[in-house]
Amino acid sequence: MSSADKKILSAxxxxxxxxxxxxxxxxxxxxQHPKLGAISPNExxxxxxxxxxxxxxxxxxxxxxLHATQSRQEAISRGYQYINNKGKDYINQAGExxxxxxxxxxxxxxxxxRCPELMFDHQNLQAICWRCNIEKGDNNAYEIEQALKYxxxxxxxxxxxxxxx
Ligand SMILES: [Zn+2]
Numbered sequence: 562m563s564s565a566d567k568k569i570l571s572a573x574x575x576x577x578x579x580x581x582x583x584x585x586x587x588x589x590x591x592x593q594h595p596k597l598g599a600i601s602p603n604e605x606x607x608x609x610x611x612x613x614x615x616x617x618x619x620x621x622x623x624x625x626x627l628h629a630t631q632s633r634q635e636a637i638s639r640g641y642q643y644i645n646n647k648g649k650d651y652i653n654q655a656g657e658x659x660x661x662x663x664x665x666x667x668x669x670x671x672x673x674x675r676c677p678e679l680m681f682d683h684q685n686l687q688a689i690c691w692r693c694n695i696e697k698g699d700n701n702a703y704e705i706e707q708a709l710k711y712x713x714x715x716x717x718x719x720x721x722x723x724x725x726x
Pocket of ligand 1: 614615616617619663689691694
């Protein structure tokens with residue numbers, strides 16, 4: 562992205578403007594990635610199909626025909642339903658489609674509503690699974706919290722194994 566484009570992006574203000582700019586760019590080569598080159602958000606997601614989610618380490622899925630359905634019943638029988646962070650039964654949904662819990666999504670580390678100029682910045686983007694994306698929400702400390710949780714689990718594991726600690 563040129564600095565001029567960033568200037569245009571930083572002028573976006575309403576949630577709707579930001580959403581529209583993001584939607585409009587889905588199949589355009591708006592991300593300049595040092596390894597992948599110029600790439601669209603949709604192509605970027607596809608690159609992470611079958612790769613582990615950096616937060617939950619589950620294999621991420623991609624492809625609507627294989628990993629989405631319009632039938633809620635079918636979604637449940639495929640095991641798409643999970644218990645979300647509020648303790649409720651939940652299925653990822655977009656439009657009329659229900660999606661696999663670990664379907665790949667493109668997350669903005671710093672929310673695009675806060676910093677629209679970083680919307681297509683590769684350093685601000687990460688492929689994470691839908692479920693983790695929902696749990697993360699607008700919590701910009703999520704990554705740190707997950708790392709802390711990991712360390713706490715590790716500490717617990719060590720004290721379970723070695724009782725003398
Ligand atoms: Zn995940």
